Amino acid sequence: MSEEKAPLSDERMQMIYRDMLRIRRFEETAFELFEQGEVVGGIHVSIGQEGCSVGACSTLRDDDAILTTHRGHGHSIAKGTRLPEMMAELLGKATGLCHAKGGSMHIADVSKGHYGAHSIVGSNMPMAVGIGLAFHFEGKGQVAVVFFGDGAANEGSFHESMNLASIWKLPVIFFCENNHFASSTRVQYATSVADISARAAAYDAPGVTVDGMDVLAVHEVMVEAVDRARRGLGPSLVEAKTYRYFGHSRKDPQFGPYRTEEEWNEWKAKDPLLVAERILGVSEAQKKAHAEAVENELRDALAFARQSPEPAPEEVYEDLYA
Amino acid sequence: MPETKMRTISYAQAINEALHEEMERDEKVFLMGEDVALSAISPATAGLGERFGHERVRNTPISELGFTGAAVGAAMAGYRPVLDMRRIDFMMLAIDPIANQAAKLRYMLGGQVSVPLVVRAPEGGGSQNGPTHSQCLEAWFIQVPGLRVIVPSDPADAKGLLKSAIREDNPVLFVEYRALYSLEGPVPDGDHTEPIGKAAVKREGADITLIGIGSQARNCLEAAELLAGEGVDAEVVDPRTINPLDIEGLAASVRKTGFCLIAEEGHKSGGVGAEIAASIQEAAFGALEAPIARVAALDVPVPVHTKLEAIVLPSTEKIVAAANNLLS
Numbered sequence: 001m002s003e004e005k006a007p008l009s010d011e012r013m014q015m016i017y018r019d020m021l022r023i024r025r026f027e028e029t030a031f032e033l034f035e036q037g038e039v040v041g042g043i044h045v046s047i048g049q050e051g052c053s054v055g056a057c058s059t060l061r062d063d064d065a066i067l068t069t070h071r072g073h074g075h076s077i078a079k080g081t082r083l084p085e086m087m088a089e090l091l092g093k094a095t096g097l098c099h100a101k102g103g104s105m106h107i108a109d110v111s112k113g114h115y116g117a118h119s120i121v122g123s124n125m126p127m128a129v130g131i132g133l134a135f136h137f138e139g140k141g142q143v144a145v146v147f148f149g150d151g152a153a154n155e156g157s158f159h160e161s162m163n164l165a166s167i168w169k170l171p172v173i174f175f176c177e178n179n180h181f182a183s184s185t186r187v188q189y190a191t192s193v194a195d196i197s198a199r200a201a202a203y204d205a206p207g208v209t210v211d212g213m214d215v216l217a218v219h220e221v222m223v224e225a226v227d228r229a230r231r232g233l234g235p236s237l238v239e240a241k242t243y244r245y246f247g248h249s250r251k252d253p254q255f256g257p258y259r260t261e262e263e264w265n266e267w268k269a270k271d272p273l274l275v276a277e278r279i280l281g282v283s284e285a286q287k288k289a290h291a292e293a294v295e296n297e298l299r300d301a302l303a304f305a306r307q308s309p310e311p312a313p314e315e316v317y318e319d320l321y322a
Numbered sequence: 323m324p325e326t327k328m329r330t331i332s333y334a335q336a337i338n339e340a341l342h343e344e345m346e347r348d349e350k351v352f353l354m355g356e357d358v359a360l361s362a363i364s365p366a367t368a369g370l371g372e373r374f375g376h377e378r379v380r381n382t383p384i385s386e387l388g389f390t391g392a393a394v395g396a397a398m399a400g401y402r403p404v405l406d407m408r409r410i411d412f413m414m415l416a417i418d419p420i421a422n423q424a425a426k427l428r429y430m431l432g433g434q435v436s437v438p439l440v441v442r443a444p445e446g447g448g449s450q451n452g453p454t455h456s457q458c459l460e461a462w463f464i465q466v467p468g469l470r471v472i473v474p475s476d477p478a479d480a481k482g483l484l485k486s487a488i489r490e491d492n493p494v495l496f497v498e499y500r501a502l503y504s505l506e507g508p509v510p511d512g513d514h515t516e517p518i519g520k521a522a523v524k525r526e527g528a529d530i531t532l533i534g535i536g537s538q539a540r541n542c543l544e545a546a547e548l549l550a551g552e553g554v555d556a557e558v559v560d561p562r563t564i565n566p567l568d569i570e571g572l573a574a575s576v577r578k579t580g581f582c583l584i585a586e587e588g589h590k591s592g593g594v595g596a597e598i599a600a601s602i603q604e605a606a607f608g609a610l611e612a613p614i615a616r617v618a619a620l621d622v623p624v625p626v627h628t629k630l631e632a633i634v635l636p637s638t639e640k641i642v643a644a645a646n647n648l649l650s
Contacts, residue, residue: 108431108432108435115435116435120422120423123391126389126391128395131398133392133395135399137352137401144395156387160383163385164388164392322436322492
């Protein structure tokens, strides 16, 4: 039995819950800062989708890679991205992960195996194939996980990347967070299949649909996919059905022309943090301790960001060429 | 100093030697592209599959977006991929990973990554391949900060600049002119590299500066011979790299001659020549005795028919005529 397949210890289950809470609170804080005008540029929050990011990243080693999307705060935090530097990036500070040149849509922490949020929808999948190819050359059993949405599953890059990863048997996991909307366009309108995971058959790869609101269900599916990738058996397509509570971006209302409050409430009843409390066995006392630790961490991160200087004008020419 | 021994090889052989030598030197270098592993397909990649195996000389499906994006990923993860695009026209299917990712990632991620990627892009007309298989597109890519653009015009530069491109830690578009593949010329023996960002005087002269890009550097040399017969002593300068562009190197020649003609195979409007002309007048306006002349492809697609194609593309004769017009 591989390490990932062993039953999760209580300590790890508590960490899974805490990471979900870290993401929820980070994004709530970021959104508040955004509304106060303290964030430079736009943000896209993933509140409601924490079961996906933590369920997936909790199966990874430090030397594994992730690539994410414009809605990537959750994956970033779940992979271990440094919070103070991430908050500083949102506030446009020189100490930010991207020196205030990438902003929320390009958060990366390569030291933690986070190869970037990529804001062109679908662009991260071919790059994940290339990182998978590098891992194949290295032969150390590393895997690359690429997160994308239901919208990106209709990009040509999805097809080309799945095909390349399949013919070369690369350690790449295609993790589709089906949150049901590409901006305002509902997945059922835009997509030829009811389950995006069905498309895996075209690439002779396993395709699994899982409840993205259930962190442990996601974790278990990912354990299989990661194990397969580490053993050189090639890519998998995991589709997690989930829901974003907020609008697509800054001017998009929570409800409005493309979804109803009723639908929203149905999903909210399956909130991934509530589900996690129950299935991970988080007691009231533990919840309190987690909340306290997370608030302290966030307070420190925000203080670091606020105290950091803005980028100097010379920075505009830095880091263009190596 | 001992004299460097020279050998005469073709432009395609020069590329082939550079690839062999760099793959030998650095195990992180690998090749990808359509049909690269089969020797019979292109002289530029012949023998590499046999020598280095099909893991490092990796045939791809017809999947330009996929394998170009994959090359960006592999480069971020510490490898040095060299892509064979077959024709630059096919790169339009792979613009996103080149312009949005490779060129911007280092900047956008605050210096956390570098993208040491070389895209070899053969291009050019003169073979009756028509509008979508004859284009010269390097002008598009000098609009992308973060991307090096190299346009060698002879075997020595093809070898020396490709070796430098593979060692470069930034993404490089390496433009090869298909019409030059069979051109032979002297190449120094041994580990021959050329600096990125330096123009080269290919023929010295006093009366007019002919700046030729890629295939047109060759035509400028031929034009200079014809002009010599008419008593005009033309200097031919090849920028060799157009990002970075060695404006000082080009302007130095213009200050000497007072007249400047720029020839390129891409279309005239918004072309590389337009950028060079603007830069030269910024650097050496006082030295110019006449407006800068440009010879380029007409602003129409490149038609298949031999006669029509010849009307559209620049040529030695058009350069001679434009030079005479400029000097008269």
